[in-house]
Amino acid sequence: MKSMKRRVLILVYPGFQLLDLAGPADVFGTADLLLAGRGYQVEPVAPQAGAVVAGNGVTVMAGGLGEVTGPVDTLLVAGGLSVPEHVRDPDLVEAVARLAAGARRVASVCNGAFLLAEAGLLDGRRATTHWLVAGELKNRYERVEVNADPLYIEDGHVWTSAGVLSGVDLSLALVARDHGHRLARDVARGLVVYLHRPGGQSQFSTPMRTLTPRSEPLRELQAYIDANPTADLSVPALAGRVGMSERHFSRVFTEQTGLSPGRYVERSRADTARRLLEVTGHPLERVARESGLGSPETLYRVFRRHWRISPGDHRRRFQSKEK
Structure with a gap:
């Protein structure tokens, strides 16, 4: 019953990230299979109909944006390294806005969020990206409220997801919204992926995302903090190192x-603990001590606060085999 299918358009363009298409397409395709062909109809679309070469060199066939007619359930915009050049294409941005206006919901994977933002679809909304x-x-x-940690964010009828494979997380959430968690669970089991991955994408981003100070003494102080997690890093001690009053x-x-000094120190120590968990077999007591966090209880609280995952779970996922 083709008319019962939800029509999902996935926008691609030269240089797009293939996983941003393949991941969601397999989620929706598997759901359609489990629904005996009454679930989803996935259609890749591009600025021009025909062959579209992904960033990794794989070619896919897509319909043309200008040829889309009829109702659209979901418009999903893929990301890719070529997004910066495509956000400068007014015709493409206008086409995204036009299709979005007629779709029940709109979504993006990875930096595909930039195309949604350029089209004004994220103004006043919460969103995420890689x-x-x-x-x-x-x-x-400036009108977009960006949160870099969640794997996906829903704000009204607009959904955005984080880096690359989080498009699978997003698509499973859309299936769950449409057909219930039982079907989404069965799709996840079939694809051998998590239905709900624990933690956010910050657990995958090793560098701390902070601004580089303009002041050379503060840059040197940052380096000192990162290199000496067990030192006295209290505000009085740090202020004294740069010859300033505490206030x-x-x-x-x-x-x-x-970031405030206290917040920066905590994140620096947490990042040190994370590296120790990944490259050593030290017990949690030693990791906590050598990272400056003091105790396993503090280590646990800091990990849950920053990455919504326990230290033990992080070690099991990311620990190097070469210790």
Whole structure:
């Protein structure tokens, strides 16, 4: 019964990320199979109909944006390294806005969020994207409330997802919304993926995302903090190292890094703990001590606060085999 299917258009363009198409397409395709052909109809579309070469060189066939007629249930915009050049294409941006206006819901994978933002579809909404470009999205589109950690965000009828494979997480959530969690669970089991991955994408982003201070003494202080997690890193001690009053130091540090001194120290120590968990077999007591966090209880609280995952779970997922 073709008329009963939900029509999903996935927008691609030269240089798109193939997984941003393949992941969601397999989620919707598997759901359609389990629904005996009454679930979803997935259609790749592109600025021009025909062959479209992904960033990894694989070619897919897509229909043309200008040829789309009839109702659209979901418009999903793929990301890719070529997004920066495509957001400068007014015809493509206008086509995204036009199709979105007629769709029941709109979504993006990875930095495909930039195309939604350029079309004005994220104005006044919460959104996410790949952690590497979240700061750029926030700076470029001031009316978008960017949160770099969630794997996906729903705000009204607009959904955005984080980096690359989080498009699978997003698509499973859409299937669950349409047909219930039981079907989404069966799709996830069939594809051998998590239905709900624990934690956010910050667990995959090793560098701390902070601003680089303009002041050379503060840059040197940052390096000192990162290299000496077990030192006295209290505000009085840090202010003394740069010859400032505590109040002035706290204000200037926060202004130039985007984080308060205490928050920066905690994140630096947490990042040290994360590296120790990944490359050593040290017990949690030693990891907590060597990272400056003091106790396993503090280590656990910090991990849950920053990455919504326990230290043990992080170690099991990311620990190197070469210790």
